[in-house]
Amino acid sequence: MSRNVFSVSLNSYTWGRFNVAQCLGQIRRTPIRRVELPVEQTRPGSLIPELMLDTPLGGNWQYSLPDLKELLARDGFLVDAIDVFGYLGHPGSEALIRRRIDFAAALGADTIVLGCHHLALAHRGANAGLEETAEQRQARTGIYAMLRDVGDYAAPKGIRIALEIHGGVTANADEALRTMAAVNRPNVGINFDTANILYYNETLDTAGGAEALRRLAPHVFHVHLKDIRRGATRAQNILPRLGTGEVDFPSVFSILHAAEFYGPFSFEVETFHGATTSNDIAAYHEDVLASIDYIRSIGEFDE
Numbered sequence: 131m132s133r134n135v136f137s138v139s140l141n142s143y144t145w146g147r148f149n150v151a152q153c154l155g156q157i158r159r160t161p162i163r164r165v166e167l168p169v170e171q172t173r174p175g176s177l178i179p180e181l182m183l184d185t186p187l188g189g190n191w192q193y194s195l196p197d198l199k200e201l202l203a204r205d206g207f208l209v210d211a212i213d214v215f216g217y218l219g220h221p222g223s224e225a226l227i228r229r230r231i232d233f234a235a236a237l238g239a240d241t242i243v244l245g246c247h248h249l250a251l252a253h254r255g256a257n258a259g260l261e262e263t264a265e266q267r268q269a270r271t272g273i274y275a276m277l278r279d280v281g282d283y284a285a286p287k288g289i290r291i292a293l294e295i296h297g298g299v300t301a302n303a304d305e306a307l308r309t310m311a312a313v314n315r316p317n318v319g320i321n322f323d324t325a326n327i328l329y330y331n332e333t334l335d336t337a338g339g340a341e342a343l344r345r346l347a348p349h350v351f352h353v354h355l356k357d358i359r360r361g362a363t364r365a366q367n368i369l370p371r372l373g374t375g376e377v378d379f380p381s382v383f384s385i386l387h388a389a390e391f392y393g394p395f396s397f398e399v400e401t402f403h404g405a406t407t408s409n410d411i412a413a414y415h416e417d418v419l420a421s422i423d424y425i426r427s428i429g430e431f432d433e
Contacts, residue, residue: 134383134430135393137164137210139354142399142418146175148411151191151201156415158205160422165207166243166396169230171216179233195236202237209234210394211241211292211352219248219273219298227280235287241352241394242284243292243321246273251298273299274312281315292321292351295330302331303342310349320349323398324377325356325369332360340381347389354398355379355425368404371417372397373424383430397421 138160140153150167157165170176177192187194191201202209212234218227223246234242248269262270281291293300293309300306306320327339334342343350357375359368373379386392401417408414425431 133392134395135164135210136162136425136431137166137394137396138162138418139166139213139396139398140168141166141213142397142401143411143414144402145173147402147409149175149192150177150198152411154201154205154207156411156418157207159415160419162397162422163206163208164210164394165202166211166213166394166398167209167237167239169212169214169233171214171218171226173215177212177233179229182233199237209237209239211243211396212237212239213243215245215247215294215296217247217249218244219246219251219269219276221272224276224279227276228283231280231284231287231289234289240288241290241292243294243352243354243396245294245296246277247296247298248273253297270299274309277309277313277318278315281313281318285315285317290317290319290351292319294321294354295323295326297330302327302334303345306346306349319351320346321352321354322346322350323354323356324379324382325358325375326354328358328360328376329364329367332364336376336378339376340378340385343382344385347385347391350386350389350391353382353386353391353393353395355382355395355421356398356400357421366404369400369402370405371399371401371424372421373427379425379430380428383428 138157143153168176182195184195186196191198214230250265250269299309327342357370357372357377359375361367399417399421406413
């Protein structure tokens with residue numbers, strides 16, 4: 131049995147082109163039985179807790195929590211985390227995030243991977259040297275207060291909130307550490323996305339990405355395993371199979387193991403960004419399988 135814990139993010143199978151059941155049907159062909167479910171605000175195909183009843187509905191898992199649990203249990207799937215993404219740094223976000231905390235608890239998940247975006251901070255990482263505007267300061271203050279609120283709500287339920295490296299208040303190591311200090315909650319930490327640290331910080335090279343992880347490692351709750359090959363612009367970036375891009379995965383595991391972190395590592399193989407253009411879910415699954423094989427080849431996957 132591996133010392134590392136691995137899951138598969140359903141985001142590996144495109145942003146909503148394929149539904150939860152279709153994705154699970156592919157993941158059942160891997161040795162992994164832990165998953166990260168999309169419970170998002172902006173992507174089609176995501177689960178929407180507000181629409182789900184606590185009543186069985188004859189297999190309608192999109193609208194029934196018991197039916198969703200039955201779908202997961204059929205092949206022995208466990209939910210490690212739910213992925214919560216959208217305009218969740220704006221006022222009113224607390225109610226949405228609290229509902230997703232309850233949803234995670236109902237599914238037995240102990241982690242929410244959260245992207246709390248605010249439009250005023252969308253390019254903050256790229257413009258980190260510029261003085262903040264009043265709107266940006268207000269947005270930042272509001273996000274910090276919101277994270278303290280939802281962190282306090284999640285704590286007694288045993289839920290951790292892992293803020294994804296995804297621009298704004300987690301654009302890079304400096305921003306993320308500033309957020310950790312301001313929020314100051316033991317159950318609010320970081321989801322380190324191995325590609326996003328390079329995507330949102332064009333001046334960082336591979337070694338710089340590893341150094342960012344080294345600084346953030348004490349705060350890491352969850353990791354997205356993703357690779358990247360950067361183009362001249364962000365629009366030209368490609369997210370390929372693991373091991374074929376710029377990310378130094380042996381260093382990623384070495385740094386995290388030194389910090390006594392062994393997972394969850396979630397395969398988030400988003401090859402639909404420039405690497406795969408198929409309408410067949412099997413094509414994306416081949417990328418997941420190849421990525422698992424790569425992590426196995428560097429000695430970190432032996433389940």
